[in-house]
Amino acid sequence: MCETCGCGEASAHVHAHPLAPPSALGSGQAPTLTLPPAPSRHIELGRAVLADNDARAADNRRWLAERGVRMVDLISSPGSGKTALLEATLDALAARIRVAIIVGDPETDNDARRLRGHGAEVRQVETAGACHLDAAHVRRHLVELAGGGLDLLIVENVGNLVCPAAFDLGQGRRIALLSVTEGEDKPLKYPALFHRADAVVITKCDLIPHLRWDRAACLANLRRVRPDVRVIEVSAWTGQGLEDWTDYLAGAP
Amino acid sequence: MHELSLVAAVCDEALRVLAREGASRVLSIRLLLGVLSCADRDALALCFPLAVRDTPLEGARLEVEAEPLLLHCNECGSDSKSWDALLVCAVCQSGAVEVRGGRDLVIASMEVQ
Structure with missing residues (x-):
């Protein structure tokens, strides 16, 4: 100066x-x-907060598509029977196609230990308390699980009906599980998940005789948040519906 | 409760904008909170001061504006808004609707200096 x-x-x-x-x-x-203070400026952005995750998910999707690997993301509340269904699924599918599983849980590798020995590679992601998996979690395991050739990668997301729905992983299909003990109105209480689900698997159907389960009400509620949703009713215990389910998985994009 | 992750993503984007614009501080950040965004306004407000502490964003104001679902009906062709998450046309009650907005959490704009 x-x-x-x-x-x-x-x-x-x-x-x-x-x-x-x-x-x-x-x-x-x-x-x-x-x-004098610099004048303030208004900047229009219009950018999705999860755009970075969406971009990583798009990378995952492209990577998988180039190798002919299908990926599905299974989302449900804790205790809805995801792991039991997956044990039965692997027993039926692992002889037909090459399957691998990524399991997300806040703590412990209990689920991965249950799923091993059923004919699929299993990787546990302990999210250290986080309530969902994101595209980066999946990416870390892709090369190791799918680099050598794979048909289907199943992601068992953290048990939670809210947060996992917001995070695209790069899956071909997002599948929500709803057990008959949870009540028919879950689709209305957690519309964000059921709205984004390509298919809904109703689990524990062997328990229906012991419950006041209103199947028609549940299906009507599902259609109010996702009019064209595919519904598959199963029991991992009796095997009911498992063929529909495994055929759906084997043919998933 | 993944709002801390969401707020962290908001902060990453705000810092990028700050650098790109050559500005020194952020006065406010405006978010649009879609009905189907899976995020909670109060939890966002709770996380924001924690996320910006000791960063160039400290002192910025977070404004969260709720955004309804924007539905387009494939039966009657009308567009409608819905503040609950039901996918039903407000005009003809058909379920054959497309969601054209209100699904995401969006950083609408920022005020920088």
Whole structure:
């Protein structure tokens, strides 16, 4: 800054402009200037908060498609029977096609230990308390599980009907599980998940004789949030519906 | 409860915008919270001050505006809004509707200085 007049130019220059008033110059020191605050600016963005995850999921989807690997994301509440269904699924499918599983849980590898020995590679993701898997979690296991050739990758998401629905993993199909003990109105209580589900598997159907389960009400509720949803009714215990389910999985995109 | 992850993603984007615009601070961030976005307004508000502490975003104001579902009916052709998450046309009650908005959490705009 010019010390003679405080004009903001380099110090050696001709003073063609009037000098600052003496009061501002004080005892020969540069006057302190207070700059007006920079004007604020409004910036329109319109960007999805999860755009980064969506981009990673799109990478996963492309990577899998290039190798002919199908991926499904299974989402449900804790205790709805995902792991039991997967044990029965692997027993039926692993002889026909190459299957691998990624299991997400906040803590423990109990589910992975249950699923091993059924003919599929299994990887446990312990999310350290987080309530969902994201595309990066899946990406970390893709090369190891699918790089050597694979037909179907099943992701057993963290048991939760809310958060996992928001995170695209790169799956071909998102499948919600709903057990008959949970009540017919779950689709209305958790519409975000059921709205995004390509198929809904109703589990534990062997328990229906012991429950006040209103099948028609459940199906009507599902159709209110996802009018064209595919519904598959199963029991991992008796084997009911398992053929429909495994055929659906084997043919999933 | 994944709102802390969402807020962290909001902060990442806000810092990118701050650098791109050559601005020094963010005054406010406006979010659109879709009916089907799986996020909770109060939880977002709770997480935001924690996420911005000791960052260039500290002091920014978070504004969250609810966004209804935007539905287009394939039966009667009308567009309608819905504040609950039911996929039913408000005009003809048909379930043959497409969701054209209100599904996501979106960073609508920012005020920077």
